[in-house]
Amino acid sequence: MTVTIFVPRDAAALALGADKVAAAIGSEILSRGLDARIVRNGSRGMFWLEPLVEVRTEQGRIAYGPVKPSDVAGLFDDGFLTGGEHPLGLGLTKEIPFLRQQTRLTFARCGVTDPLSLEDYRKYQGLKGLERALTMSAPQIVQAVTDSGLRGRGGAGFPTGIKWKTVAEAPGPQKYIVCNADEGDSGTFADRMIMEGDPFVLIEGMIIAGLATGATKGYIYTRSEYPHAIQTMNAAIEAAREAGILGASVMGSGRVFDMEVRVGAGAYVCGEETSLLNSLEGKRGIVRAKPPLPALKGFLGCPTVVNNVISLASVPIILDRGPEFYRDFGMGRSRGTIPIQIAGNVRRGGLFETAFGLTLGQIVDEIGGGTATGRPVKAVQVGGPLGAYFPRALFDTPFDYEAFASKDGLIGHAGVVVFDDTADMLRQARFAMEFCAIESCGKCTPCRIGSTRGVETADRIAQGIEPEKNKALLADLCATMKFGSLCALGGFTPYPVMSAMTHFPEDFAPTPLVEAAE
Numbered sequence: 001m002t003v004t005i006f007v008p009r010d011a012a013a014l015a016l017g018a019d020k021v022a023a024a025i026g027s028e029i030l031s032r033g034l035d036a037r038i039v040r041n042g043s044r045g046m047f048w049l050e051p052l053v054e055v056r057t058e059q060g061r062i063a064y065g066p067v068k069p070s071d072v073a074g075l076f077d078d079g080f081l082t083g084g085e086h087p088l089g090l091g092l093t094k095e096i097p098f099l100r101q102q103t104r105l106t107f108a109r110c111g112v113t114d115p116l117s118l119e120d121y122r123k124y125q126g127l128k129g130l131e132r133a134l135t136m137s138a139p140q141i142v143q144a145v146t147d148s149g150l151r152g153r154g155g156a157g158f159p160t161g162i163k164w165k166t167v168a169e170a171p172g173p174q175k176y177i178v179c180n181a182d183e184g185d186s187g188t189f190a191d192r193m194i195m196e197g198d199p200f201v202l203i204e205g206m207i208i209a210g211l212a213t214g215a216t217k218g219y220i221y222t223r224s225e226y227p228h229a230i231q232t233m234n235a236a237i238e239a240a241r242e243a244g245i246l247g248a249s250v251m252g253s254g255r256v257f258d259m260e261v262r263v264g265a266g267a268y269v270c271g272e273e274t275s276l277l278n279s280l281e282g283k284r285g286i287v288r289a290k291p292p293l294p295a296l297k298g299f300l301g302c303p304t305v306v307n308n309v310i311s312l313a314s315v316p317i318i319l320d321r322g323p324e325f326y327r328d329f330g331m332g333r334s335r336g337t338i339p340i341q342i343a344g345n346v347r348r349g350g351l352f353e354t355a356f357g358l359t360l361g362q363i364v365d366e367i368g369g370g371t372a373t374g375r376p377v378k379a380v381q382v383g384g385p386l387g388a389y390f391p392r393a394l395f396d397t398p399f400d401y402e403a404f405a406s407k408d409g410l411i412g413h414a415g416v417v418v419f420d421d422t423a424d425m426l427r428q429a430r431f432a433m434e435f436c437a438i439e440s441c442g443k444c445t446p447c448r449i450g451s452t453r454g455v456e457t458a459d460r461i462a463q464g465i466e467p468e469k470n471k472a473l474l475a476d477l478c479a480t481m482k483f484g485s486l487c488a489l490g491g492f493t494p495y496p497v498m499s500a501m502t503h504f505p506e507d508f509a510p511t512p513l514v515e516a517a518e
Contacts, residue, residue: 375420
C-alpha cells in the first residue's frame with residue numbers, strides 16, 4: 001500500500017526550506033525503494049513548526065517538525081512511514097494543542113488536502129454549498145448569508161448579505177464579483193493561506209456570490225508579492241473550468257459564471273475597494289469619492305460586490321450547513337469564526353481560527369505563548385499597520401468588532417502583532433505616519449500632507465523640542481486626518497499614533513540627560 005507523505009508548499013513553509021525537505025524525502029524514497037508518494041499540501045498554520053511533515057498511517061496523520069533536510073534520513077531510520085518515534089515527532093496532527101483548540105470552518109481543509117485536487121476537495125465536503133445554492137433562488141441565497149450574520153472579514157465588518165442584496169437589486173446589464181485579495185496589512189496571511197492551501201473554496205464562494213446577485217464574471221485582485229498564490233489560483237481556476245464548475249453552465253445548471261486573477265503592483269491603498277477598482281480598470285490606484293457606492297457603480301461603472309477572500313471563502317459552509325449553524329458561533333453582532341493571525345515577537349506564530357469572543361490576553365498569552373524573547377509583552381497591535389496598540393491593561397478585551405471599537409481599536413483583518421518591553425512606542429507612532437506618507441495615493445490633503453507633517457512632529461518630540469506643544473500638534477494632526485481623509489488609510493493612521501500616545505506616555509517624554517562623570 002502506497003504511503004502518503006505531506007510536505008507543505010505554502011509560502012511560509014517554502015521560506016523555511018520545505019522544497020529542500022521534500023527533495024530529501026524524495027531521494028530517500030528512491031534510494032530505499034519504498035512505496036510512498038509526496039503530496040504538497042497547504043500549511044496547517046503552525047509556522048513555528050514549519051516545515052511540518054506529516055505521514056498518513058492507520059492511526060491517522062502523524063506530524064513531525066520543524067524538519068530540516070539533514071533530519072530526513074534519521075526520520076526514515078526511525079520508522080517515519082509508520083509513525084515511528086523521533087525527537088521531532090509531534091504525535092497525531094489533530095491532537096496538537098494549537099490545532100485541537102480551534103474551530104476550523106473556513107480553514108477546515110487548509111493543510112489537509114492537495115490544494116489542486118478536485119477529488120480531494122469533494123472528499124472533504126467541497127462543492128456542497130454550491131450544490132445547495134443551485135437549488136435556491138437568488139433572494140434565498142442572499143437571505144441565508146444575511147441570516148448567518150457574516151460580516152466583511154477584510155476590516156470594515158460590513159454585513160455581507162446587505163451588500164449582496166444591494167447589488168442584486170441594482171439595475172445594470174452586467175454585474176461583477178470582485179475578490180479583494182490585496183492582503184497588505186503587516187502580520188496578516190489568512191488570504192494567502194486560503195489561496196495557496198484551499199483555492200477551490202474561494203472559487204466556490206465567488207460562484208455562489210454570482211448566483212446570488214446575478215453576476216456572471218468574477219475577478220480576484222491580488223498583489224505581485226504573492227507569486228505562489230497567483231500560480232495556485234490560476235491552476236485551480238483552470239481545473240474548475242475543465243470540470244464544468246466554471247463557465248457557460250455551472251455544474252450543468254445553465255447558469256453562467258467565470259473568473260480570472262488580476263495582479264496589482266502592491267500599492268497598500270489598493271486594499272481600499274475603490275482604489276482597487278481603479279487599478280482593476282487599468283487606472284492609477286487612487287481613491288474614488290463616495291457616493292456612488294461600488295455596489296451601485298463599481299467595476300466599469302456596473303454594480304459590483306467587493307468582498308475579502310475570507311468573507312467569500314466562508315460562504316460555502318454557510319450554504320452547506322445552514323445559516324443557523326454558522327450564526328451559533330461568536331458573540332454579539334460578531335458571528336461565526338475569525339482566522340486570527342498571530343505574528344511579531346511571539347513564541348507560537350500562526351493562524352488560529354476560532355469563534356469571536358476570546359480575550360486578547362488569551363490569544364497572546366495562552367495561544368501565542370507570550371514573546372519569543374521571553375521578555376514581558378508591552379503592546380499588541382491588532383488590525384494591521386493602522387490598528388491601535390493595546391497595553392496589557394486592555395488584554396481583557398474580547399475579540400469582537402464592537403468591543404474593540406469601544407476601546408478605540410479595530411479588528412481589521414485580524415492580524416495580531418506582539419511587541420515586548422524593548423519596543424519604543426514613539427518610534428512606532430512615527431512609523432505609522434511614515435507608512436501613511438509613503439503609501440498615500442495623494443488624492444486628499446489630510447492624508448498626503450498630514451502624514452508628512454506627522455513624521456516631522458514625531459521627530460521633534462524625539463529630539464526633545466517643545467515636547468508638550470508638539471504632542472498637542474500631533475494629536476491635532478490625527479484629528480484632522482481621522483475626520484478629513486477620503487479613505488481609511490488616512491482615517492485610520494491616527495489609531496496607532498493616538499493609542500501609543502495614550503497608553504505609553506512615558507515613551508513620549510523627553511529622555512533626561514545623564515550628567516557627565518566628573
